[in-house]
Amino acid sequence: MYKGYVVDKALLDKDPHFKAGCILCHAGNDGELSKEKAHLRMLKKPSDNLRSCGVCHKKTAANYAKSLHYTTIGQRTGVMPRFSEAELKTFDEKVFEKSCRSCHASCGDCHVKGAPVGGISIGLVAKHKFVKKDEGKTCAFCHGGRVYPEYTGDYGGAPDVHYQKGMLCMDCHKKAEFHGDGTAYKSKNEVPQRPACKSCHPQGKEAKKETQVAHSLHDGKVSCYGCHSGSAYRNCNDCHGGHAAAGPGMILGRSPRDRKVLTTLRLIPTVRDTFAPAGIKMEHFDAVPNYWDTPAHNIKKRTERTRKCDVCHVDRKNFLTKETLIKNGAKANEELIFVPKAIAR
Amino acid sequence: MKRNLLLRFVILASFIILLPTAGLARDIAPIVSTDWLLANLKNPKLVILDIRRVEDYREGHIPGALNAFYGAWAYMKDGLYASLPEKDEIDDTISYMGIHFDQWVVVTGCMDTPRLSYQSARVACTLQYAGIENVALLDGGMNKWIAEKKPLSKKIERRPASKFKGKYTSEKFADKHYIEERMGKLILLDLREREFFTGEKKMDCVPMRGHIPGAFNMPTSCAFNEDRTFKTKEELRAIAEEAAGKDLNAAIVTYCDAGQCCPTWSYLLMEVLGYKNVRLYVGSMQEWMQDPRAPVER
Numbered sequence: 001m002y003k004g005y006v007v008d009k010a011l012l013d014k015d016p017h018f019k020a021g022c023i024l025c026h027a028g029n030d031g032e033l034s035k036e037k038a039h040l041r042m043l044k045k046p047s048d049n050l051r052s053c054g055v056c057h058k059k060t061a062a063n064y065a066k067s068l069h070y071t072t073i074g075q076r077t078g079v080m081p082r083f084s085e086a087e088l089k090t091f092d093e094k095v096f097e098k099s100c101r102s103c104h105a106s107c108g109d110c111h112v113k114g115a116p117v118g119g120i121s122i123g124l125v126a127k128h129k130f131v132k133k134d135e136g137k138t139c140a141f142c143h144g145g146r147v148y149p150e151y152t153g154d155y156g157g158a159p160d161v162h163y164q165k166g167m168l169c170m171d172c173h174k175k176a177e178f179h180g181d182g183t184a185y186k187s188k189n190e191v192p193q194r195p196a197c198k199s200c201h202p203q204g205k206e207a208k209k210e211t212q213v214a215h216s217l218h219d220g221k222v223s224c225y226g227c228h229s230g231s232a233y234r235n236c237n238d239c240h241g242g243h244a245a246a247g248p249g250m251i252l253g254r255s256p257r258d259r260k261v262l263t264t265l266r267l268i269p270t271v272r273d274t275f276a277p278a279g280i281k282m283e284h285f286d287a288v289p290n291y292w293d294t295p296a297h298n299i300k301k302r303t304e305r306t307r308k309c310d311v312c313h314v315d316r317k318n319f320l321t322k323e324t325l326i327k328n329g330a331k332a333n334e335e336l337i338f339v340p341k342a343i344a345r
Numbered sequence: 346m347k348r349n350l351l352l353r354f355v356i357l358a359s360f361i362i363l364l365p366t367a368g369l370a371r372d373i374a375p376i377v378s379t380d381w382l383l384a385n386l387k388n389p390k391l392v393i394l395d396i397r398r399v400e401d402y403r404e405g406h407i408p409g410a411l412n413a414f415y416g417a418w419a420y421m422k423d424g425l426y427a428s429l430p431e432k433d434e435i436d437d438t439i440s441y442m443g444i445h446f447d448q449w450v451v452v453t454g455c456m457d458t459p460r461l462s463y464q465s466a467r468v469a470c471t472l473q474y475a476g477i478e479n480v481a482l483l484d485g486g487m488n489k490w491i492a493e494k495k496p497l498s499k500k501i502e503r504r505p506a507s508k509f510k511g512k513y514t515s516e517k518f519a520d521k522h523y524i525e526e527r528m529g530k531l532i533l534l535d536l537r538e539r540e541f542f543t544g545e546k547k548m549d550c551v552p553m554r555g556h557i558p559g560a561f562n563m564p565t566s567c568a569f570n571e572d573r574t575f576k577t578k579e580e581l582r583a584i585a586e587e588a589a590g591k592d593l594n595a596a597i598v599t600y601c602d603a604g605q606c607c608p609t610w611s612y613l614l615m616e617v618l619g620y621k622n623v624r625l626y627v628g629s630m631q632e633w634m635q636d637p638r639a640p641v642e643r
Contacts, residue, residue: 136400152398156421158430164417165441166399166501231421302434 008127017130025052047108057107060179064107067180068188075100077186078292079270084283094278103142110138110178117141135169146234146266151297157231160299189257197224214306223263223293226252227312230300235267252312253320253336255293262338266294267326286331291320313343373449375616376575377481379490382407382451390479392444392504396454396468397487405497407453407490411442411504415454415464418471419604419627426550426603427467429518429627435475436509443504446477446512453483453490456573459566460605462486467608470625476512482612485574519598519624521632521639524557528640532589532597533560536607537630544643548602553634555643557600561588565606568613575613582618585610593620600626600633 012018023030028042046052050070054061068074076096080088109115111130114122114137125137140148151169153159162172172195185191203219206212218227233250251265272285305311312319319340325333372390374381385391386409393410395402402412417438422428430438444450450472452465469480483490491497524531535556540546542562544554556562567584570576576584589597597620601607604627611625626633633639 136398140400153416153420156426158420158434159414159416163399164414164438166402166412166414168399168403301437302431 008129011127011129015130045106045108045113047106047112050107053107061107063180063182064178065180066182066184067178068185068191069105069178070180071184072100072104073184074187075103078268079288081288082270082282082285083280087280087283090278090280091275095275095280105142109142114138114141117144133170139169145239146236147297150231150233153231153298155232155234157298158300160297161230161301162299221260221262223255223261225264225294225296225299226262227305228299228301228303229264229296230303231298233264233266233294233296233298236269238267250296250318251291251320251324252318252338253291254338256289256291256332256336257293259335261293262340263293264296265291265320265336268292271326272328288330289332289336290326290329291333291336309343312340316340371616372479373451373481375481375612376484377451378484379493379495382483382490383495388449390447390449392442392448392450393483394442394450394452394468395487396452396464401455401487403499403501405491405499406502407487408496408498408500409502410453410498411502413438413442413468415468418468419464425628425631427605427627429471429474432475432511432513435471436511439472439475439477439511440507440509443507444472444477444509445507447479448477449479449481450477451481451483453486456486456488462569462573463565463606463609466612467605469612470517470608474511474514474517475509476514482575485572488573516622517624519626521626521628521636523624524598524626524633525639527596529559530596532595533557534563534588534597534599534607534610535560536563536565536599536601536610538564538566541602548630551602551630551634553641555634555641556630557633558640558642560600560642563588563610565601565609568609578617581613585614585618585620589614589620593618594622595620597623598626599623600629602629603631604629 007018017025021030022028025046026043027046029038029040032038032040043049043052050061050065064070076092080091083091105115111125111132112128113124122137122141125131125134148169149155151160151163153163158164174193174195177191177193177195181193188194203215204212206215229250235251251267252262253265255261255263255265268290270290272282275282304317311317316339320333320337322334322337325337377385382393386407391409393407394413395406395410396413396415396418397406399412399414402410406412418430418435419427420430429435450469452468452472454461454465454468456462465482465486469482472480485492524533535542537556538546539562541548542556542560542564544556547554563584568575568581575581589595597614599607599611599614604625607625607629611623614620614623634641
């Protein structure tokens, strides 16, 4: 057997994907002896065309075609309020289709071979086995700049409490969230299958009375992350912006999506000249803040904020202030500043 | 006044009489072999803690082993790489694992690199700090278990949570102040590799080169064979006596760069060789060298 043969031979008889041979997905000509002829019209990544998988997995492939992992439309939704109508058209043509969309995940990227990120791929997840999930090799690779290392504690600080308890991505983020339900959502915030802390930790069921009181006092005012984000996380801008050294940071401010709620914010890398090379000035740059509400993945049961009210109400630690706002940022940033009140004692 | 003195005398005498029994509470050996563990897998007293990453645990683990990732036992806090979690956090972790004081806890981990090989001892020392006496390390860790083709399971194990409240000892760990106060009276063991001890090399996280004056060098790697199993008791004793001497009552502090590798010798000295007064300095050189006035020798 050819030493470089990448498919584990033991799989061939076990997995129905291989029943009809390689050509079922990869096309090419299996009757030819020369490599050149055999590989003619061969598909390297068959699932780039969802119809390949859709032959057998019709509903899943149809749903997935509209899912956010495939459409990556969330990136467009986030940035589009900065553009005029004409600019949006240019953005769609020159940036979204040519750049943002390159990040979409095909079926194979999660189930067979890791997607290339910055030109680097982990290769086959498990010798061409069609895996149901392998978060450490797939999710971790695309979401490895932030989120996954925060979750595992690799940026320093304690790992997320869920990781400490042996949980991985898909213990909270269910299959339906990735495969989609057939609706083309514009943003992850619209996805009904998104996990929510309260689904597993219903309010009012806390073991301790003081915890119940603390939760009830902050309910609707502070997101769970606001207090339970336990350690370092990275801002997108730390790596992409070129304006700040990469390093852990954590910011608390009003949620751009719901100004009544205080939550964890992440500084995103869109600055005034981000799309200048594409000829886009961003006429409405100031309409959208440079900070997005972020679901922190470094949750801890006990943090300095849960231990001591003064961390927020007196020290105002890591709260967004006029002084800490990004320089030359959007005017909308100022609306996210929140000054916690002192507690009457 | 007289009564007070008498009371002090009684307490001191009781302490001296009970001291030799302090290390005798063990029901299991401090280092257990893979064969012993296999034979005892069904022992209801046994709890196996697999401190590898969750991803590795899910690939296959010792049947019945619980996943207790190392990051929960030592993590970056206040700029120090391997700080000790707060006591209530340790209680939370142990409670979640369903561990009680009377259980036998065997810690195992990945031995792929020296740094990973040293993690199990740190967890063992933390369990002892919380008052769990019957703690053991699996000799050779998961690498030996897998190499010997012993059974592996992919079942994610859970135990009913316990309401663990640690009986914390103040005698397990040392801080900078403890060392400074006793300079010249302690046996300081620098457990880094020789070139880090002499100052030829230094880790990025350590601000300055060198070691604490008067420290002896006893690299952690010396405790292991090439296959990452521990050396024999006699071999360990010969190494330890060379650096720490033969006085089992001597006050010893182990340290390294960031508190990640010094628990190994600390554990071996106390649990295998019978030294009675050994503490590990968690902040280690990372903390010590941050103080420009701290004494340093090269």
